[in-house]
Amino acid sequence: MTGSARxxxxxxxxxxxxxxxxxxxxRLAARGVRTALVEAGSVVVPPDSTPIASLAATTPGHVxxxxxxxxxxxGREWTVPRGRVLGGSGAINGGYFVRAVPADFADWAVPGWSYDDVLPYYRRLERDLDFCTxxxxxxxGPLRISRPSGHLRAPVTDPFLQACAALGYPPEPDKNGGAAPGAGTVPSNAVDGRRVSSATAYLPPPWGGGEWQDALTVYGGRVVDSLLLRGDRVYGVRIGDDELHAAEVVVAAGAVGSPALLQxxxxxxEDTLRAAGVAVRHELPGVGRGWSDHPAVFLPLRSGLPDPHADAVAAQASLHLDSGTDPAGDLEILLFAHPFAPGGPAHxxxxxxxxxxxxxxxxxxxDHxxxxxxxxxxxxxxxxxxxxxxxxxxxxxILRVAGWDRAGPDDGGPAGWELGNDTRLDEWVHSRLTTSVHLSGSAGMGTGPDAVVGPDLRVHGLAGLRVADTSVLPSVPRRGPAATAVMIGERAADLVGT
Structure with a gap:
């Protein structure tokens, strides 16, 4: 789409x-639905960004x-990476591919979105190489899922799991099995050391590995300025001077991009829109409000431990556990086997x-x-x-039991006197607080006054418009949302057109 307006x-x-x-x-194109897919970033994924061991594309300033x-x-400012490329955040993240747990869907209590309702979609998206059909x-399914083994299993992974067992935490060998929380290896959508996003898995050439579908048109490097509304119906999108018209528009720009586009x-x-100089077309108080994410801090392992194989996924294993009030597991300890900087420790x-x-x-x-x-x-x-x-x-x-408790006198981990004092530990946490980048719920699903979409993903009060990404989850799931994001896309494919 270049040249004069069209x-x-x-x-x-x-x-x-x-x-x-x-x-x-x-999925829509495979059914013959004439589909336009609009991506603000590049539709060419650079080969040097695909190694699963590298998180270089998540660094501030990366294209x-x-x-x-x-x-x-x-007092704690941060830079939050979100994917700006075909495949989105799934094309730049660590390959952690763990489902939400049954308790998440029970908590959300959205009709048609119980764990049993969505399980067929989790199954449909995957080809699990360890547990099979x-x-x-x-x-x-289009996405191959596996857990680290052989040369892809880092030298620190088994000691981590052994330390968890020694401390009395139960094993959880299948993190996608819906069982009670425990310690186990992390499912990943990496193949032969390369990150595989849903773009690679679902789209036809030249963007992915599926069969060519004439029904699909991909518009790369194009930011949607706004949705086109006529009364209470959305009939397309505006991209600069150009317009795309359709019977349905599905906003799947991510938990930051989707609410921002709606706004x-x-x-x-109303107050947010007026403060930004935007005319109110359809008031929905929940857009951009009430979302959640996983607050996190990192503890270093002892430096000088054996390095993992270059093709090993960074997120090797995790312990999910109950802080005392949530049997489904409201805490996570995640082992990152690759150091964040050359020569540094794992975390x-x-x-x-x-x-x-x-x-x-x-x-x-x-202005976008x-x-x-x-x-x-x-x-x-x-x-x-x-x-x-x-x-x-x-x-x-875990660090103490595994013998990794001190990487050095100034390793960045909390000292013993900080661990034993709530006030001092709070200060240490504040100084090192980060986020898991799992933002969810910024256009939440439900029927209450703050809900943005219904169970069919339609935006309340508007025709021709749905939202389909992690922004629709009522809250962040107990485990990272990458697998759930793909599941939402699968589920949306069955809803669109109905």
């Missing part, structure tokens, strides 16, 4: 070629991520998986070039502060 017509426009958007667009500025808590797993289009909280990430904190997202102008404000509001509750202290203390015990 209008293209399709059956469906999917905005955002991330984990959910690619799955959705690929493949948006690098949003955010406030995690008072079963009542729980799929054996012929730029005049759909959202344990300690995260609160079911936080109380709820964030706010607000655009500052109608002006990034939205992100305010995470982490650790405001006594419960969240208690739980992240508990996670750090468990991680410190």
């Amino acid at each position: 209008t293209d017509v399709h059956d469906v426009v999917v905005v955002g070629a991330g984990s959910a958007g690619c799955a959705l667009a690929g 493949l991520n948006w690098a949003y500025r955010a406030t995690l808590c008072q 079963s009542d729980v797993h799929g054996g012929d 730029r289009s005049g759909i959202g909280p 344990l990430m300690c995260a609160v998986q079911r936080p109380d904190s709820r964030g706010m997202l607000a655009i500052t102008s109608p 070039a002006d990034p939205p404000r992100l305010d995470y509001r982490y650790l405001r509750s006594t419960s969240d502060r208690h739980r992240i202290r508990a996670a750090v203390r468990v991680a410190a015990e």
Whole structure:
């Protein structure tokens, strides 16, 4: 789409070629639905960004991520990476591919979205190389899923699992099995040391490995300025001077991009829109509000440990556990086997998986070039502060049992006197607080006054518009949302057109 202004017509426009958007667009095109897939970033994934051991594309300033500025808590600013490339965040992340647990869906209590309702979609997306076809797993889906073994299993992985067992934590050999929380290796969508996104898995050549589908048109490097509304119906999108028209528009731009686009289009909280200079077209108070993510801190392992194979996934194994109030597991200790910097130690990430904190997202102008404000509001509750202290203390015990407890006098980990004092440990956590980059719930699903979409993913009060990505989850799941994002795309493919 270059030159003079033009209008293209399709059956469906999917905005955002991330984990959910690619799955959705690929499934629709395979059915012969004339589908436009619009991606703000490049549709060419550079080969040097695909090694699963590298997280280089998540660093601030990298061309493949948006690098949003955010406030995690008072006095703690951060840069949050989100994928800006075909495949979205799934094309730049660590390959952690773990499902939400049954308790998440029970908590959300959205009709048609129980664990039993969504299990067929989790199965449909995967070809699990370890557990194969079963009542729980799929054996012929587009995404190959495996756990680290052989030369892809890092030297620190078994000692980590042994330390968890020595401390009395049960094994959980299948993190995608819906069983009770415990310690086990992490499922990954990496193949032969290469990151495989839903773009690679679902889209036809030249973007992916599927069969060519004439029904699919991919628009790369194009940012959608706004949705096109006529009364209470959305009939397309505006991209600069150009327009794409369709019977349905599905916004799948991610948990930051989707609410920001809705707000730029005049759909959202009245006060936010007016403050940004946007005319209110359809008031929905929940757009950009009430979302959640996993607050986290990192503890280093002892330096000088054997390096993992270059093709080994970074996130090797994890311990999910109950802080004392959540049998489904509200804490995670995740082993990162690759150091963050050459010559540095590996790390344990300690995260609160079911936080109380709820964030706010607000655009500052109608211009997509002006990034939205992100305010995470982490650790405001006594419960969240208690739980992240508990996670750090468990991680410190794992380091001690495994013999990794001190990487050096100034290794960045909490000292013993900090571990034993709540106030001092809170100060240490604040100084090192980060986020798991699992933002969810910024256009939440449900029927209450703050819900943005219904169980069919239609935006409340508007025809022709759905949202399909992790923004629709009522809250962040207890485990990272990458697998759930693809599942949402799969589920949306069966809903669109109905």
